[in-house]
Amino acid sequence: MSKWKVTRITYGKCVNKIDGVQKDYCAHFLAGGEEGTPEAFFCRGCGCHVCFHEKDVETSYDRSTSTVSYTECLKNHSPQTDGTWVDGCREFVAAGEEGTPEALSCAACGCHRSFHKKEYW
Numbered sequence: 001m002s003k004w005k006v007t008r009i010t011y012g013k014c015v016n017k018i019d020g021v022q023k024d025y026c027a028h029f030l031a032g033g034e035e036g037t038p039e040a041f042f043c044r045g046c047g048c049h050v051c052f053h054e055k056d057v058e059t060s061y062d063r064s065t066s067t068v069s070y071t072e073c074l075k076n077h078s079p080q081t082d083g084t085w086v087d088g089c090r091e092f093v094a095a096g097e098e099g100t101p102e103a104l105s106c107a108a109c110g111c112h113r114s115f116h117k118k119e120y121w
Contacts, residue, residue, distance in 0.1 A: 011053035029053040070116035092116040
């Protein structure tokens with residue numbers, strides 16, 4: 001099972017150009033026919049094929065089948081200055097047993113787990 005799943009695909013404004021000039025100002029793709037028919041690939045608004053419209057894909061992360069790991073520490077140790085200084089800790093190592101309050105602190109840098117980058121895989 002894939003970690004990513006596509007939840008919704010929409011098509012936005014028309015970007016069809018003729019000699020470098022935008023053909024029309026169609027703001028949203030409107031299917032010209034029923035889904036599954038050839039007419040559904042042409043816009044009712046401008047008549048262009050769906051491939052001339054910007055494609056917007058909304059994806060969601062399926063966290064139920066993934067493993068979480070905490071990597072580099074991102075805590076800024078110099079918030080008073082304009083720069084950013086991190087301690088160089090590359091991986092969260094729990095300071096205590098799972099289920100205890102100490103498990104939320106990193107044994108390597110002392111920071112809370114929430115300062116470490118969360119990665120799903």
